[in-house]
Amino acid sequence: MFLSLGEMPLANSFPASPSEFDAERRFPLEVYFCEDCSLVQLLDVIAPEVLFSHYLYVTGVSETMRAHYRGYAADVAEFMGLGPGDLVIEVASNDGSLLKEFQLRGLRTLGVEPARNLAEQANRNGILTVERFFNRALGRELRATHGAARAVLANNLLAHVDDPLDFLAGCRELIDEDGLVVVEVPHLQELISRLEYDTIYHEHLCYFSAAALLRLAEAAGLTVVRLDRVAVHGGSLRIYAGRSGARRATSAAAAALVEEERSLGLADYARYERFALQVADNRRRLLDLLGSLKAQGRTIAGYGAPAKGNTLLNYCGIDTRLLPYTVDKNPLKVGRYTPGMHIPVLPVRTLEERRPDYTLILPWNIAEEIIAQQAAYRRAGGRFLLPIPEPRITEV
Numbered sequence: 001m002f003l004s005l006g007e008m009p010l011a012n013s014f015p016a017s018p019s020e021f022d023a024e025r026r027f028p029l030e031v032y033f034c035e036d037c038s039l040v041q042l043l044d045v046i047a048p049e050v051l052f053s054h055y056l057y058v059t060g061v062s063e064t065m066r067a068h069y070r071g072y073a074a075d076v077a078e079f080m081g082l083g084p085g086d087l088v089i090e091v092a093s094n095d096g097s098l099l100k101e102f103q104l105r106g107l108r109t110l111g112v113e114p115a116r117n118l119a120e121q122a123n124r125n126g127i128l129t130v131e132r133f134f135n136r137a138l139g140r141e142l143r144a145t146h147g148a149a150r151a152v153l154a155n156n157l158l159a160h161v162d163d164p165l166d167f168l169a170g171c172r173e174l175i176d177e178d179g180l181v182v183v184e185v186p187h188l189q190e191l192i193s194r195l196e197y198d199t200i201y202h203e204h205l206c207y208f209s210a211a212a213l214l215r216l217a218e219a220a221g222l223t224v225v226r227l228d229r230v231a232v233h234g235g236s237l238r239i240y241a242g243r244s245g246a247r248r249a250t251s252a253a254a255a256a257l258v259e260e261e262r263s264l265g266l267a268d269y270a271r272y273e274r275f276a277l278q279v280a281d282n283r284r285r286l287l288d289l290l291g292s293l294k295a296q297g298r299t300i301a302g303y304g305a306p307a308k309g310n311t312l313l314n315y316c317g318i319d320t321r322l323l324p325y326t327v328d329k330n331p332l333k334v335g336r337y338t339p340g341m342h343i344p345v346l347p348v349r350t351l352e353e354r355r356p357d358y359t360l361i362l363p364w365n366i367a368e369e370i371i372a373q374q375a376a377y378r379r380a381g382g383r384f385l386l387p388i389p390e391p392r393i394t395e396v
Helices: 017-024 048-052 065-079 097-105 115-126 138-147 162-176 188-193 210-220 252-263 269-293 308-318 349-353 364-373 374-380
Strands: 005-008 026-033 040-042 085-093 108-112 149-155 175-186 224-228 235-244 302-305 326-328 344-349 358-362 385-388 392-394
Touching: 005 138, 005 269, 005 308, 005 358, 026 269, 065 097, 065 149, 065 175, 065 224, 065 235, 065 364, 085 138, 085 162, 097 108, 108 138, 138 162, 138 252, 149 162, 162 175, 162 210, 162 358, 175 188, 175 224, 210 224, 210 235, 210 252, 224 252, 269 302, 269 308, 308 385, 308 392, 364 374, 364 385
Parallel strands: 085 108, 085 149, 149 175, 302 326, 302 358, 326 344, 358 385
Antiparallel strands: 005 026, 026 040, 175 235, 224 235, 385 392
16 A cells, blocks of 8 residues: 545545435555556455446537547547448447547447446437446357447446456457457546646556556467557547557557566556655645635635546545535536535636635636636636646636
8 A cells, every 4th residue: 555545435426415414435545566466556455336327527518629529539530440330349438428529420339337427318318228237248248249340349347346357357348350449548647747646536547558568468468569648638549459469460569568667667656655745745736725725815616526536636635615616517417415424516617706805716627628718707806716637726
């Protein structure tokens, strides 16, 4: 273990009313480094039925994410030469936002989504979706009923899986001989170098370096033929992996990134010890900034109620005394309270109505989108705070 963030509530378990506060459960949030395979991981695993059967994160809310999905679909379709009739399957397809982009290209799609509310929403929107948790057995079953897929997508999902080897083996079952498994995960190198400790929460069981990801793919009988570094979620990796065989060679970019990670110390425990010290320093600096503004009589609000924000709020002990409320565009969260700190989640229009002096952006990964949307608030004198990697008042 190199980092303990304390006893934490589940990051997406938003109480609906104060009557639920006392029943809120907390679990250790401790992070470990494996000296054998270099995987960074949690050891405390919450049952997926508890985490995902009803889910409040909706992928289609953010324009930043919708734009990302358009580019994602274009990249995959063009690289693989996908055409009408080809089947694309996405595991943990959420509300179907990514698959919709493939549909618009004339491709057949199938979603697999365990959260009933999201599966129902996707089906209503014309994205055929199976309400199941995915594993190797389901991969075989889906191939028998729907045929082999040209592409199987696991978008920002593999980190959530307790048995990633079985999961990738299930994806391998689904693709045809020329098919590819396309996996996108947050990149450990970015988490460490940019101090993105708030992206650590119970849903994210694994934090992948390229080295750990390639090792895992190989164990599942897959060869990584392409690796892209993408900006989404604070910096991610997207790998394209096909069935291992003589015709496939490991991507040169992937091999080069493994060496880059090694040179940065990601295979050494000492780098993670240093990260833990930096995390504690970030907490001190953020509380100093908020406390100073509060002492000056400034009013502060939050923007967003993302899962990452709840790690930050709980670890730093930021409650309603420092942050009386936050606002969010997701209607599933508005009217609820953030886990642990119990900060009310209000509609976005509240910023213009109340005009706080400063607004702390919790989903810092889409800060540009938020600041652009809040032009009227900015013209009225409102300013924004960013917590990661260095707490600061943004001048954008």
